[in-house]
Amino acid sequence: MRALVFVPPLLLLPTLGGCMMGPNYKDAPPPPASMGNSFVRTDQVSMPATQQLTPWWRELNDPLLDQLIGRALSSNPAIDIAEARVRQARAQLRSSRAALAPVVGTGAGAGNIQASRLVTGGEAKSSSLFLAGFDALWEIDLFGGARRNIEATRAQFDAAQADAENTRLSLTAEIARQYLALRASRQRLDLARRLLANQQKIANLTAQLEGAGKLSRIERDQADRTVEVRRQAIAALEADRNDRKDAIAVLLGEAPGELDAMLDGTGPVPLPPAAVPVGDPTAMLARRPDIRAAEQHLHAANAGIGVAEAARMPKVSLAGVVGLGSAMKGDIASADNLWSLAGPTIQWNLADFGRGRAGVLQAVAGRDEAAAAYRAAVLVALQDAESSLNRFGEARKAFAMQTRNSLLADHSAGLAQQSWRAGRSSALAALAAENDQLAAADLQIQARMALTTQFVALQKALAMGVSG
Numbered sequence: 169m170r171a172l173v174f175v176p177p178l179l180l181l182p183t184l185g186g187c188m189m190g191p192n193y194k195d196a197p198p199p200p201a202s203m204g205n206s207f208v209r210t211d212q213v214s215m216p217a218t219q220q221l222t223p224w225w226r227e228l229n230d231p232l233l234d235q236l237i238g239r240a241l242s243s244n245p246a247i248d249i250a251e252a253r254v255r256q257a258r259a260q261l262r263s264s265r266a267a268l269a270p271v272v273g274t275g276a277g278a279g280n281i282q283a284s285r286l287v288t289g290g291e292a293k294s295s296s297l298f299l300a301g302f303d304a305l306w307e308i309d310l311f312g313g314a315r316r317n318i319e320a321t322r323a324q325f326d327a328a329q330a331d332a333e334n335t336r337l338s339l340t341a342e343i344a345r346q347y348l349a350l351r352a353s354r355q356r357l358d359l360a361r362r363l364l365a366n367q368q369k370i371a372n373l374t375a376q377l378e379g380a381g382k383l384s385r386i387e388r389d390q391a392d393r394t395v396e397v398r399r400q401a402i403a404a405l406e407a408d409r410n411d412r413k414d415a416i417a418v419l420l421g422e423a424p425g426e427l428d429a430m431l432d433g434t435g436p437v438p439l440p441p442a443a444v445p446v447g448d449p450t451a452m453l454a455r456r457p458d459i460r461a462a463e464q465h466l467h468a469a470n471a472g473i474g475v476a477e478a479a480r481m482p483k484v485s486l487a488g489v490v491g492l493g494s495a496m497k498g499d500i501a502s503a504d505n506l507w508s509l510a511g512p513t514i515q516w517n518l519a520d521f522g523r524g525r526a527g528v529l530q531a532v533a534g535r536d537e538a539a540a541a542y543r544a545a546v547l548v549a550l551q552d553a554e555s556s557l558n559r560f561g562e563a564r565k566a567f568a569m570q571t572r573n574s575l576l577a578d579h580s581a582g583l584a585q586q587s588w589r590a591g592r593s594s595a596l597a598a599l600a601a602e603n604d605q606l607a608a609a610d611l612q613i614q615a616r617m618a619l620t621t622q623f624v625a626l627q628k629a630l631a632m633g634v635s636g
Contacts, residue, residue: 203450257325311477327464334457345621349412350412446626453546469538485515489510556625560619570615577607
């Protein structure tokens with residue numbers, strides 16, 4: 169048997185370009201009109217940004233920090249999560265593209281047909297039927313719903329990539345912050361132990377003088393209490409040092425304590441370069457991955473309006489079946505039993521009681537929300553950059569002042585030592601001057617750490633040298 173149903177005009181439907189429902193995406197909302205061509209909080213030691221070919225942390229010239237960040241970028245779980253989300257978005261994009269292609273299937277079956285006497289007009293009859301064939305269904309994208317969905321998923325894929333880059337940027341900054349704090353705590357711990365040793369000497373001398381009746385019991389008790397304060401400071405610094413080690417280990421995907429041997433080295437807190445490129449607000453917004461992600465979410469939401477509007481339109485599909493059928497199993501492969509069927513299907517919800525319109529309104533509101541979120545992200549980015557510039561500039565001034573104070577304390581301690589050796593002052597005065605010297609050095613270390621930490625925050629805010 170051979171049965172063919174063929175409608176040639178329908179084959180012209182796939183050649184129709186169709187239309188694209190919904191608004192075309194143009195550009196993200198412009199930044200605030202009050203945004204200038206340069207940052208407000210920049211200072212004289214900043215300079216225009218150039219194309220940075222190396223990661224920002226290389227500016228600190230610390231090989232161990234380079235090694236730690238390199239390991240973290242390849243082993244931190246947050247990076248794995250971000251990359252998995254990128255793969256999910258890529259797969260979703262491939263799936264949406266596949267919606268433009270027909271769906272082809274195959275199948276086979278067998279059954280028994282029973283015909284009653286009322287049908288046959290005589291005796292009841294039964295016969296077998298064997299079928300095998302292929303079927304295809306192709307939904308024609310007349311109104312651009314599938315193409316708008318591809319546009320949306322492509323934007324979501326780009327957003328996932330920007331989110332992954334933002335994760336890498338945040339991770340590098342956090343490792344640098346913990347590393348700088350570790351360096352500082354180790355140096356401060358050495359100073360704290362020297363302060364304790366000096367204070368113990370002061371307490372011993374105070375006890376001797378109190379026994380000789382030259383000092384009061386109150387002065388001796390004060391010296392003893394200061395010894396305990398020094399011990400408590402050491403305990404706090406030791407705890408902070410170990411916390412920093414554990415934090416770095418976890419950031420590198422390792423168990424706490426696993427990297428203690430690597431992190432036990434000595435060395436000062438690295439300093440940022442004398443001149444720091446900052447560029448301008450427009451370039452900063454273009455670099456920041458969170459801004460790019462927000463724009464891609466807006467692009468996807470805008471395409472979602474077209475998806476919702478196309479869903480209200482008629483759906484036209486081409487369906488076709490080609491197969492073999494026979495009442496005898498042995499004859500199913502005969503060419504005489506070939507049959508085929510092709511034709512269109514049209515589906516249109518003429519009365520959905522406002523469901524389709526509500527879907528469009530929901531998509532429009534989603535687009536408006538994404539636009540507002542983008543504007544908010546821009547404002548937060550501008551505030552982040554200006555605040556980081558301000559704190560970095562103030563930290564640089566504070567470090568310069570504390571460096572001068574430390575030099576003065578060194579000079580005073582030297583004079584006190586000379587005076588004591590010449591017999592013009594007491595050992596207590598010399599030890600007190602040395603304590604002031606050590607305390608000033610401790611403040612300088614903290615100021616140095618604050619300066620480089622603010623440099624790290626500035627690089628993160630400006631998204632400088634994210635990759636390399």
